[in-house]
Amino acid sequence: MGARGKTRWFARLAGATALAFGLAACSGGTGADDADNSGGGDSAKEIKVVIAEYSKEHTATFWNAFKKTYEDKTGVKLNLQIISWNDIDQQASTMVQNGNPPDILNLNAYASYAKDGLLYNSDEVLTDSVKSDLIDAFVKSGTYNGKMYGFPDLSSARALFYNKDLFAKAGITAPPKTWDEFVAAAKKVQALGNGTIGYAQPLGPEEAQAEYSIWMFNNGGDWKTDGKWTINSAKNVETLQFLRDLSVKEKVTQNNPGKTNRTDGAFPLFTSGKAGMIVGFGPLQGDLDSKYKNVKYGIAPMPTKDGGAPQTYGVTDYLMAFKKDGNQEAIKKFYELYYSPDQVNTWIKSEGFLPVTKSGLEEFSSDASLKVYLDTLPNIHLTPTDDPAWDKIKLAVQQNLGTAVSPSGDPKKVLDDLQKTAEAGG
Amino acid sequence: MLALIFGVVIYPAIELVRASTGEYSITGLRRGSAGTENYTDVLQHPALGTVLLNTLIWVSAVVAITILLSLGLAQFLSKEFFGRRMVRWAVLVPWAASLVITARLFTLIYDYYHGILNVFLMKLHVIDEPIDWLGDDSWTMPSMIAVGVLVSVPFTAYVLLAGLNAIPDEVHEAARIDGAGPWQAYRRVTFPLLRPALLVSAVLNMIYVFNSFPIIWTLNDRNPGYTHDTTITFMYKLAFKSADRDVGMSAAAGVFNVLLILVAVVLYLRLVKWREEDPT
Numbered sequence: 001m002g003a004r005g006k007t008r009w010f011a012r013l014a015g016a017t018a019l020a021f022g023l024a025a026c027s028g029g030t031g032a033d034d035a036d037n038s039g040g041g042d043s044a045k046e047i048k049v050v051i052a053e054y055s056k057e058h059t060a061t062f063w064n065a066f067k068k069t070y071e072d073k074t075g076v077k078l079n080l081q082i083i084s085w086n087d088i089d090q091q092a093s094t095m096v097q098n099g100n101p102p103d104i105l106n107l108n109a110y111a112s113y114a115k116d117g118l119l120y121n122s123d124e125v126l127t128d129s130v131k132s133d134l135i136d137a138f139v140k141s142g143t144y145n146g147k148m149y150g151f152p153d154l155s156s157a158r159a160l161f162y163n164k165d166l167f168a169k170a171g172i173t174a175p176p177k178t179w180d181e182f183v184a185a186a187k188k189v190q191a192l193g194n195g196t197i198g199y200a201q202p203l204g205p206e207e208a209q210a211e212y213s214i215w216m217f218n219n220g221g222d223w224k225t226d227g228k229w230t231i232n233s234a235k236n237v238e239t240l241q242f243l244r245d246l247s248v249k250e251k252v253t254q255n256n257p258g259k260t261n262r263t264d265g266a267f268p269l270f271t272s273g274k275a276g277m278i279v280g281f282g283p284l285q286g287d288l289d290s291k292y293k294n295v296k297y298g299i300a301p302m303p304t305k306d307g308g309a310p311q312t313y314g315v316t317d318y319l320m321a322f323k324k325d326g327n328q329e330a331i332k333k334f335y336e337l338y339y340s341p342d343q344v345n346t347w348i349k350s351e352g353f354l355p356v357t358k359s360g361l362e363e364f365s366s367d368a369s370l371k372v373y374l375d376t377l378p379n380i381h382l383t384p385t386d387d388p389a390w391d392k393i394k395l396a397v398q399q400n401l402g403t404a405v406s407p408s409g410d411p412k413k414v415l416d417d418l419q420k421t422a423e424a425g426g
Numbered sequence: 427m428l429a430l431i432f433g434v435v436i437y438p439a440i441e442l443v444r445a446s447t448g449e450y451s452i453t454g455l456r457r458g459s460a461g462t463e464n465y466t467d468v469l470q471h472p473a474l475g476t477v478l479l480n481t482l483i484w485v486s487a488v489v490a491i492t493i494l495l496s497l498g499l500a501q502f503l504s505k506e507f508f509g510r511r512m513v514r515w516a517v518l519v520p521w522a523a524s525l526v527i528t529a530r531l532f533t534l535i536y537d538y539y540h541g542i543l544n545v546f547l548m549k550l551h552v553i554d555e556p557i558d559w560l561g562d563d564s565w566t567m568p569s570m571i572a573v574g575v576l577v578s579v580p581f582t583a584y585v586l587l588a589g590l591n592a593i594p595d596e597v598h599e600a601a602r603i604d605g606a607g608p609w610q611a612y613r614r615v616t617f618p619l620l621r622p623a624l625l626v627s628a629v630l631n632m633i634y635v636f637n638s639f640p641i642i643w644t645l646n647d648r649n650p651g652y653t654h655d656t657t658i659t660f661m662y663k664l665a666f667k668s669a670d671r672d673v674g675m676s677a678a679a680g681v682f683n684v685l686l687i688l689v690a691v692v693l694y695l696r697l698v699k700w701r702e703e704d705p706t
Contacts, residue, residue, distance in 0.1 A: 090666040097454035097673055112452045195539070204648040205667070255538050256561035259648050269539075391452055396669030402650030421669055 044327040046077040047103035047334065050092065052317065053084050054154075055283065058350040066347075070337055076330045101322040103331060110142070110150035110320045111388040120321045122148035125332045130339045133357045138316050141382045150318035150385065151335065152356035154348045157314045157373040157380055158214050160303065161280035161288075163189075163273060164296040166196060170276070175300035179219075179242060182277075182303045186252035189276030198252030200275035201243065201405075206261035208401040209383060209394050214279055214313035215239050217381045219305040223393075224384050229422040231393075232415040238305075240404055240411035248407055258402030258409070271295060281315075285369070286352035299372050312373070314380030316356060389425055396421050442684075445677035452671050464678035471670075473652035473660065481636070481656040483567060485690070488574040488635045492582050493628060499579065500586035521580035529644035532573050536560050536645070560645055566654045570645050574635060582627045589623025590616070625698065629691055636687055657683045 049067075053059045060082055067078045081102070083091050088107060095101050101118065113119050122131055122142075134142075134152065142150030162175050170188035186198030202211050216222065219242075221235035230236070247253040254275070260266055267284060269275040271292040278284075279302070288297055301310035319338070321331045337343055345360050354373055355361050361377065364370055384390045396418055404414035449460035468474065503514055520528060535543050536559035544556040559569040593616060601611040639658045646654050655663065661683065665676035 093454035093666060093673070095454075097450070097456070116451050116453050116455045118453065118455070203650075205650055206648070208650075255558050258650055259561045261648050265648070274539075388452075392669045392671060395667065395671055399650055399663070399668050403653075 044076060044103070044324075044330045046079055047327055047330045048079040048081070049104045049106075049334070050081045050083060050088070050095075050102040051106045052088050053082050054351045054353075062347045062350055066337070066343060069343075070334065073337065074330065074333045076333070078334075101324075103324060103327050104319055104321050104334060106153060106317060106319050108315070108317045109385060109391045109394065110318045111144045111386055112391045113320060113322075114144040114147075114149035115388040118322055119149045120323055120328065120331065122151070125321055125328060126151065126335055126339075127332070130335060133339065133359055135356055135358060135361065135378060137314070137378060137380050137382065138356050141316060141385050142318060144386050144388070150320055152316040153319045153338075153344075154351065154353040155314055155316040155356050155377070155380075156281045156283075156353050157312050157376060158210070158279050158281050158302070159312070159372055160277060160300045161270065161284065162277045162298050162300065163270070163275065164298050165273070166192065166276045167298075175298065176303045178303055178307045179305050183246070183250055183252065186246070186276060187250060190252045195274055197254045197269060197275045198250075198277065199246060200260075200266040200269040200278040201246060201253040201257035202260045202262040202266035203243070203257045203402045203405055204259050204261040204265065205398045205402065206263065207398070209397040210313065210315065211262070211279060212240065212243070212397065212401055213381075213383055214302055214311075215243060217311040217313055218302045220308075222381075223390075224387070229389075229419060231422055232412070232419040237412050237415055240401075240415060244405040244409060244411055247405055248409075256406075258405045270297075282352040282354060282370075282373070301372070311381050312376035312379075314377070314382050316382065316385075318385075389422055393418060393422050442677050442680050445673055446681050448674045448677075450673040454673055460674055464672070464674040465682075467672075467675050468664075468679045468682060473655070476652055477655050477657055477660045480567070480654060481686075484571065484574070484642070484656050485632060485635050487571045488578060489628060489631045491571070491575045492578040492631060492635075493624070495575065495579050496582035496586050496627070499583040500590055503583065503587050504590045517580050517583060519580075520577050525577060525638075525640040526644060528577055529573060529641045532569075533560065533645055536569055560648075563653065566646065566649065570642055570654070573641050573645065574638065577641070578631055578635060582631060585627040585630075586620065586623050589620045592623075593619045625695075629694065632690060632694065633687055636690070637683075657686065 049063075051059065051063055063080055063082060067080050070076070070078050092102075092105055092107060096113075096118070105113075110119065114121075126148075131148075135155075138152040138155065139148060142148045142152060144150070160175060166189050167173075167175075167185070170185070170192055172185050172188055176182040176185045182199075188198075189196055190198035202208075213223070216236055216239045219235050219239045221230070221233055221239055223229065223231060225233075243257075247257050254260060254266070254269055266275070266278055267280075267287075270278040270280070270284070271287060273292075273295050280299070285299070288295055301312070304310055319335075321327075321335075339357065341357075341359050341363065344357060345355065345363055348355055348360065349364075354370065354377060355364050361374065365374060367374075383394070400414055400417070403409050404411045446464050447459055447461065449457045449463070451457055499517070503510065503517070507513075535541050538544065538556055538558045538561060541556075541559070543559065544553070547553045548556065557565060559565050597615055597619065598611060601615045606614065636656075637658055639662065642654070642656055642659050643662065646659070652660060652663065652668075657679065661676045661679045664670050664679055665673050
């Protein structure tokens, strides 16, 4: 090849390199966010608030009204962004990575942010009356290293939903109280045939940790015991083995539970009347009451391994605040307004969730349909969100737990791996 | 123009390399330099073998099937027939539609309980019970490849069609006069003249399919672990979804990804003796 040929070859290679880099960079997508640094100086003129979308119908409605009230009251502009749960983790991480975090972020994890020293604690941005109004269980779950950084925005509790029509058809008279009764009931429903499913089990990546937690707690297990990770305890292995048996041995679940997500997989099976039982919560109840009225359902406490007292699994998400020059006052006013009963309770009611304040608990107590949850709320079982390692373990559980319940899955090995991740500090 | 090249190509590349040498906390906060640790972490990742194998299968299957189908389609579209304009437009639809929308549609088509594919095949008695196209491990990859081919065929067919149109009629005529049958004429005359178009479409397809994110992500995001990931979705999971959750490691994987494309393209071009075209 002559000199001319060589240059040309290099030119082409260079061109190809540039093209490849360009394409790779595009698909990698660091996506710099709109770079408005809020305020600076003494007091911020604008704060950026990133909210997770709980529902298409209600989230934007509430927050747009809130934004207006806040702006009228304080004169500070509220830059509102509502982001789907599927993307919010990634967006939040990208904002922090670009050195441009929001002032307030709504997420289900806060401890890693607190550990990195990015957040205000409750002494800095909450008024005393707000602090004393928060339900103790959520104060505890929002506290990292002795200080509270995760401020709960709402909560939910899970319980066993069952289809009354299918139960009647299968000759089941009462919701199951033990795991044996549960399997027996699921078998009877499954035996009705015609695509009917005993138990809709979502162990796909969306929220595997929730589905697993509630069964784990009702077998006397936990993620952490006395400050130590006990993910692969004998009880927990037994629980995961039981969950795997439901699909692999007893065949009372839908196809491939390890690859089924909750909202787009398991819930539709229940709302279409195909599934006999499912673990549900307030928003599912709301959907059943408004959109799927032909499904007659009942709600019962979770069955326990050997008939002991049922444990309730609860979830809360957080509104954390990022430290930035001059934004403290604006943030304080944000929380003061948010936790005022006519705001926080309106929000929680519209989304079908449960309160996070003592005053809210009182206000909601008149609602009979919530009694099954409210009674347990003060003693609710949460995942260890106060440990930064949990943020990582949660991801590992979501990504890997589903592999344990496949026909070739190995529950013990999956839990052993998770325990290793946890002991390595997440 | 220079600014464009800098903004679109060079700056992101620098950012990518910078990120790949940083140590990031799970929140995305940069803590300092990680040296080459991110690179060794990627190389030692337990899922790397699976991911590379998946990528190889995905790229080679989609590109090979796409080109074979497109050769036929281009040949068909180059003939005069009633409604040719319409058909040409119709072929473009899967390509012009947003990939995410197409992929999302296919999650519905492939659905185990309500998907139209299972209903259709069962009505035709091809299968007796539904197949879990996206959940059953042996069907996941073929199902994804089918969608990948569907969205790659239109563009490829059009490149080949342009190539076919560029071949002067006289050449075919000459071949006919020399007594070549249709198959012989295609193999000896048309195909060699189509080679430049074929090369372009193969290389572009390789890069495009290699970097294709929406199809695999949309069809496969409910699968746990890394079982069906290619390098692109692997990078995404490294950065945001898995317990590794590390922007630095993901960027390092991104750099490897670019190198991998380069190597693949160069190897391919060598294989088809690209330089033979260069009369030097």
